[in-house]
Amino acid sequence: MTTLLTSPTERHTPSIENHSPLAAACAQLRSASDHLGFDEGMHAMLAHPRREMTVAVPLRRDNGETTVVTGYRVQHNLSRGPAKGGVRFHPAVTLDEVRALAMWMTWKCALLDVPYGGAKGGVAIDPSKFSNPELERITRRYTSEISPILGPAQDIPAPDIGTDEQTMAWMMDTYSVNQGYTIGGVVTGKPFALGGSLGRPSATSRGVVHVALAALRSTDIDPETATAAVQGYGKVGGGVVDFLCEAGVRVTAVSDQYGAVAAPAGIDPLALRAHASATGSVVQCPGTSEIDPEDVLTADVDLLVPAAVESVLHSGNADRVKARVIAEGANGPTTPAADAVLTERGVVIVPDILANAGGVVVSYFEWVQSNQSYRWSAELVDERLSARMSEAWTGVTDFARQRGLTLREAATVLAVQRVAEAHRLRGLYP
Numbered sequence: 001m002t003t004l005l006t007s008p009t010e011r012h013t014p015s016i017e018n019h020s021p022l023a024a025a026c027a028q029l030r031s032a033s034d035h036l037g038f039d040e041g042m043h044a045m046l047a048h049p050r051r052e053m054t055v056a057v058p059l060r061r062d063n064g065e066t067t068v069v070t071g072y073r074v075q076h077n078l079s080r081g082p083a084k085g086g087v088r089f090h091p092a093v094t095l096d097e098v099r100a101l102a103m104w105m106t107w108k109c110a111l112l113d114v115p116y117g118g119a120k121g122g123v124a125i126d127p128s129k130f131s132n133p134e135l136e137r138i139t140r141r142y143t144s145e146i147s148p149i150l151g152p153a154q155d156i157p158a159p160d161i162g163t164d165e166q167t168m169a170w171m172m173d174t175y176s177v178n179q180g181y182t183i184g185g186v187v188t189g190k191p192f193a194l195g196g197s198l199g200r201p202s203a204t205s206r207g208v209v210h211v212a213l214a215a216l217r218s219t220d221i222d223p224e225t226a227t228a229a230v231q232g233y234g235k236v237g238g239g240v241v242d243f244l245c246e247a248g249v250r251v252t253a254v255s256d257q258y259g260a261v262a263a264p265a266g267i268d269p270l271a272l273r274a275h276a277s278a279t280g281s282v283v284q285c286p287g288t289s290e291i292d293p294e295d296v297l298t299a300d301v302d303l304l305v306p307a308a309v310e311s312v313l314h315s316g317n318a319d320r321v322k323a324r325v326i327a328e329g330a331n332g333p334t335t336p337a338a339d340a341v342l343t344e345r346g347v348v349i350v351p352d353i354l355a356n357a358g359g360v361v362v363s364y365f366e367w368v369q370s371n372q373s374y375r376w377s378a379e380l381v382d383e384r385l386s387a388r389m390s391e392a393w394t395g396v397t398d399f400a401r402q403r404g405l406t407l408r409e410a411a412t413v414l415a416v417q418r419v420a421e422a423h424r425l426r427g428l429y430p
């Protein structure tokens, strides 16, 4: 049995509060391993990323100069199937962040019982500082550099922060051209015209709202009289605002990277979408007033949905959060220290690996459709997404009740147990 006590991930386990996503991911795995009584060998197998690639991405800028940016792809676990996870374009991307996000993908795929391992990728750039042709060149070179470990049966990227359907189209085309034929199943989150699935663009937000409403009801809060605040108005947060409003929830505060707006009577989702599409930001949306972005996290609402970046809820603000339910649209928005404070205060936290799993569920549906060259109707996608989210919600809440665990602990233990079972059944080669 493997007896490594430290892994590239575990070395970062903190003794005092640490805002690093990797520290949070490691602490969650350690607690699940302890709960399950795993020996150090099994723990090490689960903690070690299976494969990591760091690549230099040389770019010819529009002005003729050359610059080099750094890209990563981490495949955390492959025991349940091909690696699966998004690609992030953000200036704060580091190998450690990608390791954490890849580990969470492993647990998310196992929890939702989709036949994948976990992966994540990233390029350390601010996409707003590059022209569209430059972004295309970065995407294509990055894809080409990591292509030895990609493939519909090996590793299947998807969009994340700073990337979108167009990025996936370039990745799919680059991979396909290098292989000599079109391979749609190498990415998910593709444009519909290239085999993307109906329902994929809204899937993560739909899933977040599905479990957020269930969590409100389980806390005896009627969604039709509930209020909510949403941090982040991108692919996830934007849809969350729309679907919450559709369900009758009054969204009173929303932020993005440029600022935050509030309207105590409720923000008009159509006006917000039109304003953000026209200006690129929620700031100065008609019918709202400007507030401090930090006040979105501590707004006097029933439901808080962090849907931007990691570690925004920490020991410095957790005691001021007023929401009774938090649904984690983002990956890793809550540090372990904040998690402890919020749990102590009785706040129900629907953890990221459950709350935002709708995206990977419909990515799985897209992959199945691409591999079979077949299309499902929007109704079928939505119906199957809802069924998967309901099943996962019930599974996690029942398990939490039986074992006296928080929803995060229950979700992580269930997921880790499934991955460990796959390891045991497959055995060690040689």
Ligand code: NAD
Pocket (backbone or CB within 6 Å): 159, 160, 161, 162, 163, 204, 231, 232, 233, 234, 235, 236, 237, 255, 256, 257, 258, 293, 307, 308, 309, 310, 329, 330, 331, 356, 357, 359, 360
């Ligand atoms: P995105 O790039 O489409 O949107 C990110 C949003 O967050 C933007 O509105 C940006 O302005 C805002 N933002 C960034 N920093 C902020 C800050 N400090 N305060 C407030 N707002 C800030 O990205 P996305 O795809 O919506 O991803 C958001 C989160 O959801 C990430 O944690 C991502 O990993 C997670 N996630 C995304 C998907 C998906 O399908 N896209 C699936 C699962 C999880």
